[in-house]
Amino acid sequence: MDLDWKNLSFGYIKTDYNIRSYFRDGAWTTPELTTDETVTMHMAATCLHYGQEAFEGQKAFRGADGVIRIFRPEENAKRMRSSAEYLKMALPPVDMFVDMMKRVVKANERFVPPYGTGASLYIRPVLFGTGPQVGVKPAGEYLLIVFVTPVGPYYKEGFNPIKVLIDRDHDRAAPLGTGHVKAGGNYAASLTSAEIGHEKGYPSVLYLDAKEKKHIDECGAANFFGIRDGVYITPKSHSVLPSITNMSLMTLAAEMGLKVEQRPVDYDELGTFDEAGSCGTAAVLSPIGSIYDPQTGHTFVYNDGKPGKWSEKLYHRLRAIQYAEEPDTYGWMAAL
Numbered sequence: 492m493d494l495d496w497k498n499l500s501f502g503y504i505k506t507d508y509n510i511r512s513y514f515r516d517g518a519w520t521t522p523e524l525t526t527d528e529t530v531t532m533h534m535a536a537t538c539l540h541y542g543q544e545a546f547e548g549q550k551a552f553r554g555a556d557g558v559i560r561i562f563r564p565e566e567n568a569k570r571m572r573s574s575a576e577y578l579k580m581a582l583p584p585v586d587m588f589v590d591m592m593k594r595v596v597k598a599n600e601r602f603v604p605p606y607g608t609g610a611s612l613y614i615r616p617v618l619f620g621t622g623p624q625v626g627v628k629p630a631g632e633y634l635l636i637v638f639v640t641p642v643g644p645y646y647k648e649g650f651n652p653i654k655v656l657i658d659r660d661h662d663r664a665a666p667l668g669t670g671h672v673k674a675g676g677n678y679a680a681s682l683t684s685a686e687i688g689h690e691k692g693y694p695s696v697l698y699l700d701a702k703e704k705k706h707i708d709e710c711g712a713a714n715f716f717g718i719r720d721g722v723y724i725t726p727k728s729h730s731v732l733p734s735i736t737n738m739s740l741m742t743l744a745a746e747m748g749l750k751v752e753q754r755p756v757d758y759d760e761l762g763t764f765d766e767a768g769s770c771g772t773a774a775v776l777s778p779i780g781s782i783y784d785p786q787t788g789h790t791f792v793y794n795d796g797k798p799g800k801w802s803e804k805l806y807h808r809l810r811a812i813q814y815a816e817e818p819d820t821y822g823w824m825a826a827l
């Protein structure tokens with residue numbers, strides 16, 4: 492495969508196959524590979540009208556040893572099941588889900604970027620209600636698709652810190668709403684806020700808790716963390732999506748001797764961190780250089796706007812595990 496791997500963006504590039512399983516008559520069909528990129532469904536499908544849909548995101552890497560591995564696919568399976576449960580969809584079995592991820596990567600092996608390019612194969616599972624329903628009720632039929640697309644290295648011009656804007660005028664998720672599950676609806680609800688941020692020159696917005704605006708929730712579609720005096724601190728909240736990257740960084744932070752705290756994080760703590768960052772599958776970790784609060788006019792600056800030493804160490808350690816450059820101490824990497 493001849494692609495300009497290093498310069499791929501986070502877009503969609505057609506690959507050879509996607510894999511599908513249908514939930515009908517109370518059972519999942521045997522997953523099948525297809526070359527069809529389209530979906531035909533009933534116009535009254537619940538995903539179209541009532542947003543009965545959830546998705547996942549993960550990456551496959553070609554390691555230094557040439558072996559292709561997926562990062563913690565079982566965690567995606569478990570999280571998809573928790574999303575499905577809350578949105579009253581059929582729950583895909585963990586084994587079937589992981590197997591679909593592996594099979595679709597294998598079938599598109601020629602799109603897994605070569606080692607050393609910093610690129611990877613992004614895996615996108617998506618589950619949605621396809622059964623017709625006009626009353627507000629769960630569908631009787633579902634479709635689970637897993638497709639892949641190669642993505643370039645997130646940091647093309649070096650590990651550069653991002654500027655973040657606090658958005659008090661919009662909420663991503665309600666206090667007891669769907670913030671804890673990976674529902675597409677959360678993303679639809681965040682588009683206005685993200686666009687306002689972009690127009691003002693901020694790649695990410697920081698959401699405060701929707702009820703009191705006192706605590707830190709999430710940083711765009713990524714988890715937030717701060718590091719202070721050897722402690723890795725990350726928000727615990729019903730409206731924060733449990734990030735697999737963050738969960739892994741917490742393990743690595745503890746390995747490096749940092750203390751880890753997952754608890755409500757007060758707005759006032761923003762002024763006390765030595766380092767701050769956001770984390771998720773796309774970037775692994777984005778150091779936050781500064782956070783601007785339009786309400787107070789104050790800008791919180793971290794490490795003079797440069798990546799902090801812990802952020803840098805955490806980023807490199809996780810990447811080294813993903814690319815099989817360092818031992819996979821925790822058994823996170825699943826070979827096909």
Ligand SMILES: *Cc1c(COP(=O)(O)O)cnc(C)c1O
Pocket residue numbers: 548673709711712713714732733734735736737770771772773
């Ligand atoms: C997917 C997602 C994340 C990151 O989760 P990872 O498993 O680390 O990719 C964080 N926040 C939100 C809102 C998300 O949807």
